[in-house]
Amino acid sequence: MLMYHLALNMVDFVKDEGFLIAMIILCISTVFNGNSSLIKMLFSRRKQIEEELPFVALMVASSDRDPIMLLYSLKNSNFPLFKEEVKRWEELRNLGYGPLEAITESLKKHPSLLFKEFIRLCMDVHKGIIRREVVMNFVIRNYEKMLTTIETYLPNVISLIPTLIITVPAMMLSAVMLMGVTPKAMIIISLITSSLAILIALHFYTWIGMGVGYGVVIAEKKKILPLLLPLTMLPFLRLWRIKWVDEIIGLPLLSLPIAICMWHKIKEISIDVEEWMRALRRATEYSKLTGVPFAIALIRITREINVSSKTLKEFSLLAELSLNRALLISMRRAESTMIKRLIEAIRFLIMFSRESTPIERFMEYMDRVLRLRDEIVARLKALRPILLISLMIYSAILFLSLQTLERLSFISSTEPLTISVPQVHVLSSIRVDVITQLEDGVRFLILISSISLALSNALIEDSTFWAMFKYLPIYTSTPLLVYEILRRIVPITFGGG
Incomplete structure (x- = not known):
């Protein structure tokens, strides 16, 4: 009997959430299929x-x-x-x-x-x-141009977000009240608007020329994929109708392992970049002072200094046997595209010249580029609190709009107005069960918007899809918690007048 009811619930779930399941399957297949059109667009x-x-x-x-x-x-x-x-x-x-x-x-x-x-x-x-200096100035000029453009247009983006936050919920709930849009249609509209947000982020991401982010490379996917398995429990939580756990605690809690992993990995990558740059600077100074070739100076320096970078440790162990092989192995095992490209550039410069002068020039130019990159990232980080605050306002406005809709429905069904208003018939036809469905639709809308903004933040700030998981817990839990808190402190409750 238990299995029979479970099977019936599963059938109802597939009927009710078929569109959602299809979207999830499509997203997963798109992300993990290397030949998909979206991946080709992302990595054009x-x-x-x-x-x-x-x-x-x-x-x-x-x-x-x-x-x-x-x-x-x-x-x-x-x-x-x-x-x-x-x-x-x-x-x-x-x-x-x-x-x-x-x-x-x-x-x-x-x-x-x-x-x-x-x-x-x-x-x-x-x-x-x-x-040759003109080529270096070309690189610096483009980073400076990027920084100037971001400084010019970022205030406009920040002022645009609150406007959208206020108008979009009102427009969507107006469509529900005046045009009789169903909750499922509202969910579809939310998916379309969220897709537009992601497309805008993709455009911004592809517009930022000459990569800004460290670029996370998941070399050992077997260690990462098990951390994604807890997220597969979400449909079962929804199937068992544990909605509060599903949305408020479920997604942030189940995404916490992969979020911690991504935070740790991106931190490791930043340390890798700093330590490689420091080792290369010290090697150029050592080569200049002693007159030894840069390759020998690099081997000696990496052996003497204390480092926490895994790739640098591996390099110091392998370098005495073969410098070129050590650089190749370190590059292949690096989990950042920035580290891979930095090591490859150094490897080629060592192949072309035994002197330290070319590498000294390269490090000087690279320091200038990294300083500009850090300034660009610092400007882009200003978006994160704005997005979070906007999500909280978005959640609150949706809640209050839905409360207003329920109050108008209650008044129009119990206290007929003396003035004939065509919309009264629509409002009076909105039953309590439809209001409950709308509540579910609104919560789902908040959830989808949160996930799309987490992905947008990852693409803009970190230039990698994987960084989405480090933002997922905070982006999903904050607006839904605001929604639940308002639902408990506002005296007008769902299902009543």
């Missing part, structure tokens, strides 16, 4: 090559080697997008094009304007028209 050719571009550009500006020869040598590098570009150039050369003509022909169809400008500067350096 333009976006990826612009994230690799600062490291290659600083290599060109720092090295004494001819820029065009250096670019062609990237066919053996671990810069995947530049590697693909070089393969295209070589295919054109096999058709009879010269080295520069092949590059010029390939640029005609390239989607990135930054990449085109960078390659043209490299060609001008090759021809002796400009100096």
Whole structure:
């Protein structure tokens, strides 16, 4: 009998929540299918090559080697997008094009304007028209332009958010009152509006050229995926109708393990970046003072200093056997695209020159880039409290709007007005059970909006999808807690007058 009732509940759940289940399955399949169109949009050719571009550009500006020869040598590098570009150039050369003509022909169809400008500067350096420092200034100028643009438009975004927060709930509940929109239609509208929020964030994310975030790389997915398993319990909590646990405690609590893991991982990555930069600076100073080649200086420095970075520890253990192999292994095991690109740039500079001067120039330029990057991230972090406060206001307005709707429905059904108002018939037809359904719809709307803003925050601030999980507990629990607190302290209660 128990199994029979459970089966009936499951059937009802699938009937009621079929659209939601379909959306969840679609999202999961999209995230974990590497060939999906959304993944291709997220990690487009333009976006990826612009994230690799600062490291290659600083290599060109720092090295004494001819820029065009250096670019062609990237066919053996671990810069995947530049590697693909070089393969295209070589295919054109096999058709009879010269080295520069092949590059010029390939640029005609390239989607990135930054990449085109960078390659043209490299060609001008090759021809002796400009100096290498112009390439470095190109990188710095673009970061400064990005910072200026964010400083200009961020206040407008911050002022726009409260406006949307006030108008969207009122418009949606007006649609319910005046047009008889069903709760399920309201949920579908919420999914559409949340999708628009994510698309805006994606546009902002792809607009930020020359990668800002550390770029989390989950090298060992087997360790991460078990932390996502608790989230699969959410449909069962909803099936058993434990709604308060499901929404208020369920999602934040079940997402806590993966959130802690992501916070810890991103913290480790920031430490990795700092310690690699510190070790490289000390190695250049040591090489300059003693006159030994930079490669030997780096091996000695990493062996002597105390570090907590896993990749740097592995490098110091392997470096005495083979420096190139140690750098390659450290790069492959690094869990940040920034670390991977930094190590690869250093590896190439060591291959091109035994002296420390090119690497010293590279570190000087890299310090300037990282300072600008930190300023950009600091500006973007200003969005986080605004988004959280806006979510709280959003939750409160939805609650008060729904209370107003119930009060109007109660008044119109018990106290007919002397003035004939067409909307009274619509309001009087809204029964208590429909109000309860609307309450569920509103809570679901808050939940979906919270998740979409968590993803938006992750893409804008950290430039990675995985960072969404570190924001998930706070973004989902805060507005729903506000909703529940208001529901208990406001004297007008659901289901009554």
